[in-house]
Amino acid sequence: MDIGATTLILLVTCVSCLLLFLNGKGQKNRGHLPPGPRPLPLLGNLLQLDTKDMVKSLLTLSERYGPIFTIHLGPRPCVVLCGYQAVKEALVDQAEEFSARGDVPVVFRFTQGNGIVFSNGEKWKVLRRFALQTLSNFGTGKRSLEERIQEESRCLVQELAQTQAAPFDPTFLISRAVANVICSIVFGDRFDYEDRNFLTLVGLINQIFHLLSSPWGQMYNLFPGPMFYLPGPHNRIFENLEQLRLFVSEQVKMHQESFDPNCPRDFIDCFLLRMEQENQDPLSYFHMETLVMTTHNLFFAATETTSTTLRYGFLILMKYPEVQAKVQAEINWVIGRHRSPCVEDRAHMPYTDAVIHEVQRFSDVLPMGAPHAVTRETQFRDFLLPKGTNVIPLLFSVHYDPTQFKDPTTFDPAHFLDERGGFRKNDAFMAFSAGKRVCLGEVLARMELFLFFTAVLQRFTLTPLTHPEEIDLSPLMNSVGTVPHPYEFRAIPR
Template sequence: MDPSMVMAFGLVFCISCLILISTWRKSIGRIKLLPGPVPLPVIGNILQLDTKNIPKSLCMLAKVYGPVFTLYLGTEPILVLHGFEVMKEALTDHGEEFAGRGSFPIIDAINKGLGMPFDPKFILGCAPCNVICSIIFHKRFEYDDEKFLHLMELLDEKVKILSSPWTQVYNFFPTLVQYLPGSHRKLFKNCQMLHNFILEKVKEHQETLDPNNPQDLIDSFFIKMEQEKEKPQSEFTMENLVYTVSDIFGAGTTTTSTTLRYGLLLLLKYPEITDKIHEEIDRVIGQNRSPCLKDRNSMPYTDAVIHEIQRYIDLVPANLTHSVTRDTKFRQYLIPKGTTIIPLLTSVLYDDEEFPNPDRFDPGHFLDESGNFKKSDYFMPFSTGKRICVGEGLARMELFLFFTTILQNFTLKSPIDPKDIDTTPVASGFGKIPPSFKICFLPSQHM
């Protein structure tokens, strides 16, 4: 190679390194008063994290650096909140300042800133999905509908990829990784197909819209679009409608179905707990009517089991990221506006003082000495504060009705010995994914 070319490449390389180091030093200065592991130039703290289990890594770091510390994902500083007290103080007491939507690079890139033993995954995915379909489309689908099956496949694949180690790498280095091959490209493709499916349904609604008789979320959105059509900065646009519906599907379908699936796995693992639920169902509901929401107040043990399922599975361990809406004095630190926040739900759901032996699945965590249901401020699988999950009420209703209806009509049986059932998640990134398993639903035999 020509010596001048070598010199030119060397010069470009040196200048690039200087720019990167300068950016790194500048970013460190933004939150220099906060404790945390020393980051390396460009790559930050990625070498100190297990990308297969980020939440566990963050909990280990909190033992060293305390409940509020800084972590560098690439060159960007992230503020991590660990433990109930600091979470409550930030998300509730300082709710306004911590209410900003945090950065999740791969989602930002997608949304552009917008009888025989069988695996129950399919059936438990279809039912919650149809609940969301009825709210959004005013329609439910048959389980053999090809378009519905394709929708289910897209949603399932989306969660798998989001929970993979590769997605964590993307979120650390979005500017670099977006140009590389990897599973993120399949995610973008799948999400575009999901958006196309939604757009098709949206256009069908547009043709049949009756402004005086809205049937679902899409109709209501269209009416608001018409009301604000002359408003230049209106957020009620066709594009925002598609991304909003996509977000609702992602948040309202896979979270509930995964909780149901993980819950059934735990009930197979602990048949003595399942027997107690059967006894309570027989006593309170019986076999002559279907369960209803008012039954929950009379079923403390069942309610405690469902709460413990949500606590134990720790479905979205690192929460959805927040950001600080303005320069904020928090404890002894000054947090600059725009700082990304990770409110670590694991640190609250697995607090060993509030929940003794937190690694043990125990409904007693939510029962008092008399067997009555015991509330806990530490129960926050839906997060807390101003950015608490908007679908919490719907999810809580679904979980109670699905679990009680299944156990009212069926006895659960595992093809393998309960002692041999492994409940360890197969992925623990954005969300935790339970292992595949098979289950027998036998006609009810507990009366």
């Protein structure tokens, strides 16, 4: 442990002691939780957790305590689920009981439980139903989801062509393409790739994701009380989130000025229409604060996870050029070299479909999933979880479960192919989570991944700057999010 980390822990411990003395808070109603490592006062199980690689720490603990165990994140007990069977039993078989959103202190400080991702109860159900219906309408409207993604795919291909096969870092180019899709849906229009405000927004989102996955972000989740008062990089998370909120608020204000209830143009207009319809209902969940936070949630969530998956996917394809070549051969056979890919092509491209699924499984950009909580006192196997108990469904352990995938540590599209080369579903594929809290943007994300991957590989061969065997696929960070190491490559026209 370096000097900086030691100093941080000492500061956290001192402030925690002060807060505990002032507040006199204790833990009550623990029920009958699963066994786990003995926590230290105030620190919980901090010494057993590597904040740079929380996933590895949790897997190591599961080897000793089994697929269901309890850890203390600071003073808070949290039940960890490891492996396909345990996660399935909770999120799918007991979906209702495990459908609440768990604590994410670093996010709650900003959202206060508002918006679609981190709300609970009836509010969450109403907002989720509204968002799903609105996104569904975009799928059949004047400009469908597919058309918006195809437009952005063409823009991405044009940008890649302008590199003229010179080395470049794809991070922000991919993020701009993906962000523009959700901008088109939420704000009604896309941004030019060189728009300064747009570039700032994409940079903010990328930095937030890195900070959330960093030791500083993890320490805030462990000790939100003391970390609130301490200086450090974690404070940039809240500064960046606030800048995003101000941008969304400005977009909402512009929409209000030109709003026509007879012709909603995008998600914000649809929300404004619902606000107008329910403005006499004091119990309505549709008001300005919720609109801003829900839009903020969608904009952030729909940008970073998909762009990180694409970035990881391109790196993997360069590591395994034979896989890239087989995808390109299938593109040539089904789509050709000139027609734009469309969603219907996917049903005729089992190998490409399998590769995309394997990219998602192998890269696992949200390895710990989003935390859940139990909605009521819940009997789970031999344990009794009190209402509100936080639960971590370790999705990494599902995607790397040897009982579900033949060789989980190896990138192999055959994990999703049958004996005849057809695409084969696997219930252990949980890239979008499972149960009641499955990602509401799953349909959009699946379309984006397929159309972006095929559009790029139809026109270019991705070539690394080093020998494929030297490419490092290990994550730069592996906690809230899995982040690949930065890299450059060449997009060689085919």
